[in-house]
Amino acid sequence: MVATPDQKQFSTIPTVGIVVISLYIAAQLLSDIASLKITLIAGFSMDAGTFIYPLTFTIRDLVHKRLGKQAARQVIFLAAGINLFMALFFHFTAWLPQDPSWGLGREFAAVLGPVWRIVIASIVAEVISELIDTEIYHLWQTRITEKYQWMRVLSSNAVSIPVDSLIFCWGAFGFALPHDVVWSIFWANVMVKGAVTIVSLPAIYLVKDQPEASTK
Secondary structure, eight states, rough: OOOOOHHHHHHHHHHHHHHHHHHHHHHHHHHHHHSSSSSEEEEEEGGGGGGGTTHHHHHHHHHHHOOOHHHHHHHHHHHHHHHHHHHHHHHHHHSSOTTTTTTHHHHHHHHOOOOHHHOOOOOOHHHHHHHHHHHHHHHIIIIIIOOOHHHHHHHHHHHHHHHHHHHHHHHBBBTTTTTHHHHHHHHHHHHHHHHHEEEHHGGGSSSSOOOOHHHH
């Protein structure tokens, strides 16, 4: 039997959906692990996860575009749960007794043992900012225009990135570091995330809209 064009299009939906969801969760996990490295660039302190985390907003938009609003929201909470499980698992592995023949137990615990204030601030910031990103993207798509897809991404990220950075920086470092240092970290995060957003804008055209998903 020869597949019709509609059947061929439907058969690609699971594949594309799996790819974008996998990329979203992978980017979330990698950014959280990379955030354990604090770097100093051009006088600004920032966590290394800042260089990959902004991609999650654009990838989330791809999930939204292909699978709809409800799927995007579900993926946000799924990623938050996986991030929390990762932190708990790293805590457990750091706690396990050290084999004397392996001399890197302390190093492992020092690098991957979670700092719970940072972990919680990161997860809360991710969930709130990504949900805001979802609502603005959906509003632009359904109430303004389905044209200018790059504006969907730019508009949603322009709000969600500062919100994410504000919650994370003050949740993780507020009152533990001087206020001017926290604001320095905040502005560094916003600038880098904004730059990554601009670079990643063309990615919104990598997948096609799923007609029945666009209004959900």
